[in-house]
Amino acid sequence: MxxxxxxxxxxxxxxxxxxxxxxxxxxxxxxxxxxxxxxxDEHAMLKASGSCEMCKTRIEKAAKDLDGVTVANWDRDIQQLHLHFDPKKTSVDAISKAIAKTGHDTEKDRADDVVYNVLPDCCKYRK
Ligand SMILES: [Cu+2]
CATH class of the missing domain: 1.20.5 (Single alpha-helices involved in coiled-coils or other helix-helix interfaces)
Structure with a gap:
């Protein structure tokens, strides 16, 4: 045994x-x-203004739609977008412009008032 x-x-x-x-x-x-x-991949933090979950989706989609962006994660509390991207394919400037086009101000680009004004009320972040 x-x-x-x-x-x-x-x-x-x-x-x-x-x-x-x-x-x-x-x-x-x-x-x-x-x-x-x-x-x-390059890592970057980009300040982007928004106010709700819809903004989060819109901001992240605008970034991810660009070729070369692998991670885009917007934190509402700190109003910052955490990015991973291939610097050969895109840049923080290009990402910033794409986000501004959807109506969200960034630290580099201000969204056009016309685009901002058609955002849903819950997304209005300018006081
Ligand atoms: Cu919103």
Whole structure:
């Protein structure tokens, strides 16, 4: 009986060891790929004005519609858009202009009054 338990314990240890080794090497590959991808991407914060969830969707969509933008996440509390983008394909200036065109002021561009005025009431952020 003791031998059986010992045999079982050794088998479990070997199996666990192999399992860790395999999952470890499997995990490493995608992590390295992610690092390579994020190294090409530039990170930036862009101040963009808005007031509600609709604004968040509109601002993020305007940025993501541009080729080269991989992450666009607008935080209403701090009025900042967190961006990841490929600097070969686009720039903060281009993203800022695209957002201003949808009616949202940024730190670089002011939205046209005509565009701003047709935003839904909940989106009016200018006081
Ligand atoms: Cu809104």
């Amino acid at each position: 003791k031998r059986l338990i010992l045999f079982f314990a050794v088998t479990v240890m070997i199996a666990a060891g192999n399992g860790c080794g395999n999952s470890g090497s499997q995990k490493k590959t995608p992590e390295i790929k992610k690092e390579e991808k994020s190294q090409k």
